[in-house]
Amino acid sequence: MKIGFDNDKYLKIQSEHIRERIAQFDGKLYLELGGKLFDDHHASRVLPGFKPDSKLRMFGQLSDSIEIVIVISAEDIEKNKIRADLGITYDEDVLRLRDEFMNRNFMVGSVVITHYNGQHTADTFRKRLERMGIKSYVHYPIEGYPHSVELIASDQGFGKNEYVETQRPLVIVTAPGPGSGKMATCLSQLYNENKRGIHAGYAKFETFPVWNLPLKHPVNIAYEAATADLNDVNMIDPFHLEAYGKTAINYNRDIEIFPVLNALFEGIYGENPYKSPTDMGVNMVGFCISDDEVCCQASRNEIIRRYYAATNKLANGFDNSNEVNKIRLLFNQAKITTAYRRTTTAAYEKKIETGHTAAAIELEDGTIITAKSSQLLGCSAALLLNATKHLAGINHEAKLIPQSMIEPIQKTKIEYLGGHNPRLHTDEVLVALSVLSENDELCRRALEQLPKLRNCQVHSTVMLSEVDRKIFNKLGCGLTCDPVIKK
Numbered sequence: 001m002k003i004g005f006d007n008d009k010y011l012k013i014q015s016e017h018i019r020e021r022i023a024q025f026d027g028k029l030y031l032e033l034g035g036k037l038f039d040d041h042h043a044s045r046v047l048p049g050f051k052p053d054s055k056l057r058m059f060g061q062l063s064d065s066i067e068i069v070i071v072i073s074a075e076d077i078e079k080n081k082i083r084a085d086l087g088i089t090y091d092e093d094v095l096r097l098r099d100e101f102m103n104r105n106f107m108v109g110s111v112v113i114t115h116y117n118g119q120h121t122a123d124t125f126r127k128r129l130e131r132m133g134i135k136s137y138v139h140y141p142i143e144g145y146p147h148s149v150e151l152i153a154s155d156q157g158f159g160k161n162e163y164v165e166t167q168r169p170l171v172i173v174t175a176p177g178p179g180s181g182k183m184a185t186c187l188s189q190l191y192n193e194n195k196r197g198i199h200a201g202y203a204k205f206e207t208f209p210v211w212n213l214p215l216k217h218p219v220n221i222a223y224e225a226a227t228a229d230l231n232d233v234n235m236i237d238p239f240h241l242e243a244y245g246k247t248a249i250n251y252n253r254d255i256e257i258f259p260v261l262n263a264l265f266e267g268i269y270g271e272n273p274y275k276s277p278t279d280m281g282v283n284m285v286g287f288c289i290s291d292d293e294v295c296c297q298a299s300r301n302e303i304i305r306r307y308y309a310a311t312n313k314l315a316n317g318f319d320n321s322n323e324v325n326k327i328r329l330l331f332n333q334a335k336i337t338t339a340y341r342r343t344t345t346a347a348y349e350k351k352i353e354t355g356h357t358a359a360a361i362e363l364e365d366g367t368i369i370t371a372k373s374s375q376l377l378g379c380s381a382a383l384l385l386n387a388t389k390h391l392a393g394i395n396h397e398a399k400l401i402p403q404s405m406i407e408p409i410q411k412t413k414i415e416y417l418g419g420h421n422p423r424l425h426t427d428e429v430l431v432a433l434s435v436l437s438e439n440d441e442l443c444r445r446a447l448e449q450l451p452k453l454r455n456c457q458v459h460s461t462v463m464l465s466e467v468d469r470k471i472f473n474k475l476g477c478g479l480t481c482d483p484v485i486k487k
Contacts, residue, residue, distance in 0.1 A: 001048050001455040002294045003048055003291065003294065004291040006049065007049050010058070013284050013287060014282075018031070018205075024201060025199055026199040027169045029202070030202050030203075031203050032203070034206030034207075037056060037059075037172075040052050040054070040055060043207055045302050045305075045478065046299040048295065056104060067107050068109065069173050070108065072113055073114050073181055074115045074122035075119075076091075077113070091125050095132075109135065109165075109167065112136070113125070113136060116138040137161075138162055146257065149267055152264060152267070163189075166189075172205075203280055208222075209223045209224075210285055211250060211286065212286040214249070215235075215236055215249050218299035221303060222303050225303045225330050226306055228306065231322070232253065234250075239258055240279070250281075254280075308482070309480075341480065343360040344480065357373045359379040360458070362458075364456065375422070377429065378421075378425060379462070381428070381429040385429060392449050393445075398442060400440075427467055450475060453475045454476030456476075457480075458472055458479045463481045463483065
């Protein structure tokens with residue numbers, strides 16, 4: 001993988017910038033965290049060289065100064081809201097996040113339950129937290145939020161909320177997902193800190209869009225593709241342009257809410273320390289791009305990856321046609337088609353050539369390997385065999401797994417387990433290779449190539465099973481599939 005991002009520089013200057021922001025106030029900063037604190041795979045895909053745990057490592061340099069507050073909406077608890085990527089409820093994810101942070105030696109001070117209006121499920125969750133020794137607080141809905149500024153910045157608004165007791169100068173406010181009330185929690189704390197004579201500050205830490213890259217830069221377009229389901233739109237920050245005469249990029253929701261935030265800051269402090277929504281951010285990612293073209297290429301591929309993910313959802317019956325159509329428009333802005341992704345074209349050509357479903361992988365050196373489905377193997381399983389044979393220098397015609405071994409596995413799948421597809425999946429092929437590798441040198445050599453598949457790109461002309469998708473994910477491959485359901 002070509003590197004386009006200087007991760008070491010990022011760790012250094014990002015932590016320094018946050019320290020400077022803390023010093024601007026009375027040594028107390030509430031930092032609203034947008035996106036993921038760890039496992040930020042979108043950033044690592046569009047900024048090759050950015051480590052998925054970079055933010056955690058950066059905050060690790062400030063760990064003695066950090067306290068984390070996790071926010072969850074009582075409405076999400078009531079609705080039993082699920083995190084789509086993990087398949088767990090938001091309340092369970094609060095506990096998971098707490099464990100993840102504490103395992104990394106971060107202090108988790110408390111949990112704030114927002115939008116609380118006496119919900120029984122929220123009360124039950126709060127009692128659970130109490131039994132676990134976790135401090136919790138409730139914040140109430142405010143009529144007319146966020147536009148009724150006079151009410152919000154009063155004792156009948158933010159003043160009604162329970163004051164969250166914090167100990168450290170940098171309070172990171174995070175949540176299981178959007179709409180949890182992170183910003184309102186930060187602003188509520190500013191109001192209540194101010195009543196106690198503490199001039200605390202607020203900042204926002206969101207990686208995308210990158211404020212100091214052009215509006216139509218592929219990295220920023222890729223962010224729009226990633227949030228197409230939310231209909232976020234990147235925009236030039238008009239407040240920043242007016243204040244400084246400089247172009248900065250933000251997105252519609254922050255720009256729309258800024259006049260309200262400006263009035264709230266004035267209501268709390270008498271003045272707003274920020275002249276634009278971009279001013280509120282602390283993101284230094286744009287200063288750490290070391291090879292712009294590498295990041296552009298990666299971002300164009302990410303736009304295509306998001307397109308296939310959206311079309312796959314649509315094929316599975318989800319009502320997300322607006323998301324698909326928006327990403328198609330982003331193709332025009334990025335001046336690409338799906339053919340920009342080399343594996344897409346290679347897989348399609350293999351399908352036309354053979355008349356079977358096909359798959360392709362682009363290896364680290366740019367070599368394209370293809371495979372088709374057969375009576376014995378699915379195209380993804382065949383692709384793994386072909387790729388590992390190529391990397392191990394094994395003749396393409398060599399049969400690593402004998403038919404005499406495949407057929408009994410197929411019989412078990414169909415006759416005993418009630419399956420309908422006799423072809424071997426990727427996990428079954430890897431298990432068979434593992435068993436054979438004990439006494440077969442070629443199988444052992446093929447298995448040893450699996451780490452070389454990390455960061456390689458894969459495309460299939462048919463939507464793969466959940467098992468196959470998970471295997472490619474574990475191997476670290478970037479997978480896309482045509483929106484064709486396997487029959």
